[in-house]
Amino acid sequence: MTAEVVGVRVIPRTGSHDVRAIKVVLHRELLRFANDRTRMITMLIQPILWLFVMGTGLGTLVRGVIPGIDYRTFMYPGMISMTVIMTAMFSAGSIVWDREFGFLREMLVAPVSRGAIVIGKCLGGAVVATAQGVIILALAGLVGVPYSPILLVTLLGEMFLAAFSITAFGVLLAARMRNMQSFFGVMQMAIMPMMFLSGAMFPLANLPSWLHVLTTVNPLTYAVDPMRQAVFGRLDVPAQVNAMLNPGVTWFGWRLPVIVEIGLVAAIGVALLGVAITQFRRAE
Numbered sequence: 001m002t003a004e005v006v007g008v009r010v011i012p013r014t015g016s017h018d019v020r021a022i023k024v025v026l027h028r029e030l031l032r033f034a035n036d037r038t039r040m041i042t043m044l045i046q047p048i049l050w051l052f053v054m055g056t057g058l059g060t061l062v063r064g065v066i067p068g069i070d071y072r073t074f075m076y077p078g079m080i081s082m083t084v085i086m087t088a089m090f091s092a093g094s095i096v097w098d099r100e101f102g103f104l105r106e107m108l109v110a111p112v113s114r115g116a117i118v119i120g121k122c123l124g125g126a127v128v129a130t131a132q133g134v135i136i137l138a139l140a141g142l143v144g145v146p147y148s149p150i151l152l153v154t155l156l157g158e159m160f161l162a163a164f165s166i167t168a169f170g171v172l173l174a175a176r177m178r179n180m181q182s183f184f185g186v187m188q189m190a191i192m193p194m195m196f197l198s199g200a201m202f203p204l205a206n207l208p209s210w211l212h213v214l215t216t217v218n219p220l221t222y223a224v225d226p227m228r229q230a231v232f233g234r235l236d237v238p239a240q241v242n243a244m245l246n247p248g249v250t251w252f253g254w255r256l257p258v259i260v261e262i263g264l265v266a267a268i269g270v271a272l273l274g275v276a277i278t279q280f281r282r283a284e
Contacts, residue, residue, distance in 0.1 A: 018116035025117055029091060029124025033131070043087050043132055047079040050201070051143065066245060069237045072143040074245045077227035078200025080136050080159060081220070085195065087132040088163040089187050091125030092170025096177045115277040118171055122273060125167030126160050133159045146234050154230045161262065162223035165269030168276050175279035198224045205247035216249065219268050222261040225249050229258055 033039070051072055059071035066074075137155060141147055170187070177183040197211075198220035207215065215221050225248060232246040248255045 018113050021113075021116040022120035022123065025120025026124040026127065029094075029121070029128055032094065033091075033128040039090070040132065043083065043090070044135060046086070047083045047136060048139075050082065051075055051079045051139075054201075055143070066241050067238065069235065069241055069245070070144045073145060073231070073235070074203070074228075075201060076140065076143050076145055077155075077231050078198070078224055080133055080155065080227055081162060081198065081200055081224045082195060083136050084129045084133045084159050084163045085166050085191060085220070085223075087129040088125045088166040089170045089191060091128050092121065092167050092174050093180065093183050093187065095121065095171060095174040096180050096183045099178070114280045118168075118273065118277045118280050121171055122164055122167045122276075125170070126164035129163035129167070130156060130160045133163075144235075145231055148234050151230055151234050155227055158223070158226050158230070158262070161265050161269065162220075165219075165223070165265055165272060168269055168272035172272055172276040172279055175276060175282075194218055194220045197221070199228075200224050203245050203247065204249065205244050216251065219265070221249055222256075222264045222268075225256075226258045226261050226265075 055072035055075045058075075062071055134156070137152060140152075145151075169190075173186055173190070174183055177186070197214050197218045199215055200220075204212075204215055204221075204225075228246055229248065232242060237245075249261065250256070
């Protein structure tokens with residue numbers, strides 16, 4: 001008696017499946033964020049402390065040097081960036097959590113490309129981080145930033161772009177990590193120096209040459225500066241104060257236009273996404 005052979009049909013991978021996978025991963029990130037109120041609160045505490053506690057303290061020291069503006073107004077774009085960046089990195093870190101609990105393996109055996117999973121993860125992280133940043137936007141009036149619709153829309157777009165790039169960077173790091181402790185250690189080592197060197201907390205004008213070079217090669221500088229220029233474009237401050245607090249980023253004496261900075265952030269994000277997809281395809 002011959003055993004009957006049962007045929008197995010493998011569902012072909014199509015573009016529609018990849019699009020659906022992106023939607024599913026994005027939706028999962030949104031649900032995870034909405035159900036984790038502790039994460040929402042803890043991610044907001046640090047930038048609020050920096051803005052209202054340290055910003056107020058530093059403001060008392062430089063009050064006579066920068067007349068006509070609150071130092072917290074200067075720090076405000078940097079605190080938006082800090083909120084977005086930290087939230088985006090934590091979103092990317094959930095990949096390590098999924099790997100530890102076996103959920104990642106279930107996604108990897110699905111008939112969709114791993115690139116679709118990475119894209120969905122990056123979009124989800126960007127949307128979640130932007131939503132978190134909206135809360136900081138709501139505090140704009142408390143630090144002297146006007147509630148201009150054009151300004152708010154501009155900041156939202158720049159926040160999303162920065163968050164997408166940072167999430168792609170986080171996914172790149174998380175692709176080979178086996179536990180959350182390793183990921184958070186590497187994340188702190190990579191993000192904190194970049195954050196401090198981005199001009200989020202101090203002006204980029206009149207820096208020592210070595211520090212100017214470090215801020216120029218720091219990718220986060222090109223995410224923070226467009227936000228600051230958008231904010232200062234809506235403020236009425238003396239020209240000398242604007243030159244001191246909002247000098248922009250210069251290459252060999254040439255001040256980069258905002259559109260160039262945004263283009264750099266977008267290009268870096270696409271490049272990091274490509275590397276992240278490559279690393280993810282190699283991961284087990």
